[in-house]
Amino acid sequence: xxxxxxxxxxxxxxxxxxxxxxxxxxxxxxxxxxxxxxxxxxxxxxxxxxxxxxxxxxxxxxxxxxxxxxxxxxxxxxxxxxxxxxxxxxxxxxxxxxxxxxxxxxxxxxxxxxxxxxxxxxxxxxxxxxxxxxxxxxxxxxxxxxxxxxxxxxxxxxxxxxxxxxxxxxxxxxxxxxxxxxxxxxxxxxxxxxxxxxxxxxxxxxxxxxxxxxxxxxxxxxxxxxxxxxxxxxxxxxxxxxxxxxxxxxxxxxxxxxxxxxxxxxxxx
Numbered sequence: 001x002x003x004x005x006x007x008x009x010x011x012x013x014x015x016x017x018x019x020x021x022x023x024x025x026x027x028x029x030x031x032x033x034x035x036x037x038x039x040x041x042x043x044x045x046x047x048x049x050x051x052x053x054x055x056x057x058x059x060x061x062x063x064x065x066x067x068x069x070x071x072x073x074x075x076x077x078x079x080x081x082x083x084x085x086x087x088x089x090x091x092x093x094x095x096x097x098x099x100x101x102x103x104x105x106x107x108x109x110x111x112x113x114x115x116x117x118x119x120x121x122x123x124x125x126x127x128x129x130x131x132x133x134x135x136x137x138x139x140x141x142x143x144x145x146x147x148x149x150x151x152x153x154x155x156x157x158x159x160x161x162x163x164x165x166x167x168x169x170x171x172x173x174x175x176x177x178x179x180x181x182x183x184x185x186x187x188x189x190x191x192x193x194x195x196x197x198x199x200x201x202x203x204x205x206x207x208x209x210x211x212x213x214x215x216x217x218x219x220x221x222x223x224x225x226x227x228x229x230x231x232x233x234x235x236x237x238x239x240x241x242x243x244x245x246x247x248x249x250x251x252x253x254x255x256x257x258x259x260x261x262x263x264x265x266x267x268x269x
Contacts (some may be wrong), residue, residue: 004037013202019055023035026069027065031095032072058114059115066119066121068095068120073146102128106220111132114194119140122140122154126154126158133183136179214245221241
């Protein structure tokens, strides 16, 4: 019997937590309430745990995520059931919770894209802060191929990842973007062989996780806010968060470690 914990696995290695979409036989769809609930819960856990400094998000099997469950869509089942008003509520109370949770997770997230990231699966990768792709990965904003539109925030997420023109090309054609092109476009920062993917994601995660956890979270907050506010507003927020940073024990430890030329030992205080 599949439990809520089974649909997305969570494994800790020091200060790095890996979330694995775990419905490989169905290519890891994320439109089901069980997956949404689990991911939202995991984000909440990460936000509350100062010892979680970085998250890696990947998929089990050959796909990162096929996005919506096309079989349910065809049968008008699950979140795709009902009249237009019910469908609207299904999106709002279902899959649209993901961008509100994952994109705004306080902890940096690395998407380790092991295979196809299609539709909402592509958008899920765009919700993350950093992306590393396997050579077998591809990305497709493929909603138009099914006669629908990006219902989970893709029209907002994708242009911020690849720019307006390339996002429009992906959304209007529904065509695949292979890993090499994704690297060229800046959609991902690395492309590695499939067997090296988790190691590469882990190495990047460790480079992030060695830093003071509250400084990491506040830096992510500034990067997110910088996408929607003007410079003056961001500077005001930066001044406030910087004042907090200067009065942390981790700041004093970082200064000592720098001057003594040794690694820092950060506690989140």
